[in-house]
Amino acid sequence: MTADSHRPAPIVRTLPDLRALTRRWRDAGETIGVVPTMGALHQGHLSLARAARADCSRVIVTIFVNPRQFNNPEDLAAYPRTEDEDARKLAPIGVDAIYVPDGAQVYPEGFATTVSVTGLTGMLCGAHRPGHFDGMATVVAKLFLQTSADRAYFGQKDYQQLQVVTRMARDLDIPIEVVGCPTIREEDGLAMSSRNLLLSDRARIHAPVLHEVMAQMAADLRAGADVTTLRPAALARLDSAGFTGVDYLELRAAEGLALLERPDRPARLFAAAWLAGVRLIDNIAV
Numbered sequence: 001m002t003a004d005s006h007r008p009a010p011i012v013r014t015l016p017d018l019r020a021l022t023r024r025w026r027d028a029g030e031t032i033g034v035v036p037t038m039g040a041l042h043q044g045h046l047s048l049a050r051a052a053r054a055d056c057s058r059v060i061v062t063i064f065v066n067p068r069q070f071n072n073p074e075d076l077a078a079y080p081r082t083e084d085e086d087a088r089k090l091a092p093i094g095v096d097a098i099y100v101p102d103g104a105q106v107y108p109e110g111f112a113t114t115v116s117v118t119g120l121t122g123m124l125c126g127a128h129r130p131g132h133f134d135g136m137a138t139v140v141a142k143l144f145l146q147t148s149a150d151r152a153y154f155g156q157k158d159y160q161q162l163q164v165v166t167r168m169a170r171d172l173d174i175p176i177e178v179v180g181c182p183t184i185r186e187e188d189g190l191a192m193s194s195r196n197l198l199l200s201d202r203a204r205i206h207a208p209v210l211h212e213v214m215a216q217m218a219a220d221l222r223a224g225a226d227v228t229t230l231r232p233a234a235l236a237r238l239d240s241a242g243f244t245g246v247d248y249l250e251l252r253a254a255e256g257l258a259l260l261e262r263p264d265r266p267a268r269l270f271a272a273a274w275l276a277g278v279r280l281i282d283n284i285a286v
């Protein structure tokens with residue numbers, strides 16, 4: 001560990017300042033880990049920062065609410081922003097820098113490039129959030145190059161994102177290892193997510209039903225049932241818990257995301273569902 005573990009990490013706001021730091025670290029032969037986030041940090045993000053801290057001599061957490069990956073302007077406007085609190089939460093982990101660029105550091109005037117990963121983005125969140133993965137892959141490519149990190153840490157909660165980013169780094173020969181980390185959950189099973197802050201008290205009580213339904217369905221799939229048979233009861237249970245819509249509830253191959261009826265190879269169950277105006281996503285291994 002290189003930082004005093006209770007001193008808040010410096011907040012770096014410009015690319016030249018970031019480069020000055022990383023150049024020094026590189027010259028000293030240090031390894032750099034990056035944890036890309038959009039802020040409103042919770043234990044899920046902190047678990048990524050801890051994993052980076054354990055593996056790398058320098059750790060950068062990035063906080064940037066990337067407008068290009070929001071397909072819905074209301075979602076962007078409502079996205080929680082808690083920078084001071086985020087810095088306080090990171091202090092005990094002892095990260096070395098928090099990179100909080102403004103829009104101009106990431107998308108300078110005239111910016112005209114999009115990184116688009118085909119093949120893994122036509123389904124699941126890609127099918128329901130047009131442009132989302134192009135915007136995400138573009139900013140992540142920039143963050144990889146701006147930080148010149150050796151390793152990048154992503155949560156399995158956003159499993160499709162993890163697959164897309166891994167493919168993108170490989171396809172573009174970006175010399176970075178993408179590390180997937182387990183989903184951190186609340187005690188009642190709800191996957192931690194910044195958007196959970198937007199749930200009303202009443203909706204928060206019903207939110208864990210998504211994970212309950214998925215866990216039951218995964219157990220039934222392992223016992224030999226198929227998705228078509230199980231889906232109607234799962235949807236009915238979500239409906240009676242107050243979910244107003246289900247974007248998808250699908251079994252897919254863990255590698256490549258092909259649609260499956262049964263877990264005849266390593267597979268994951270994926271869901272996205274709406275509760276009181278908030279879109280919750282989750283996925284679990286089957």
Ligand SMILES: Nc1ncnc2c1ncn2[C@@H]1O[C@H](COP(=O)(O)OP(=O)(O)OP(=O)(O)O)[C@@H](O)[C@H]1O
Pocket residue numbers: 036037038039043044045047048153154155156157158181182183184185191192193194195196
């Ligand atoms: N519960 C979690 N467990 C582990 N990693 C997580 C969890 N939630 C988010 N992450 C990871 O944190 C990184 C940053 O995600 P992001 O800032 O979008 O947070 P988020 O909580 O997923 O917010 P939202 O889904 O509401 O946008 C991503 O790699 C994401 O997968």
Ligand SMILES: CC(C)(CO)[C@@H](O)C(=O)[O-]
Pocket residue numbers: 036037038064066069136139140158161
């Ligand atoms: C990876 C990411 C920080 C890119 O904006 C975002 O998609 C997220 O927070 O998961």
Ligand code: BAL
Pocket residue numbers: 069070158161
């Ligand atoms: N957590 C993935 C980023 C997003 O929802 O836009």
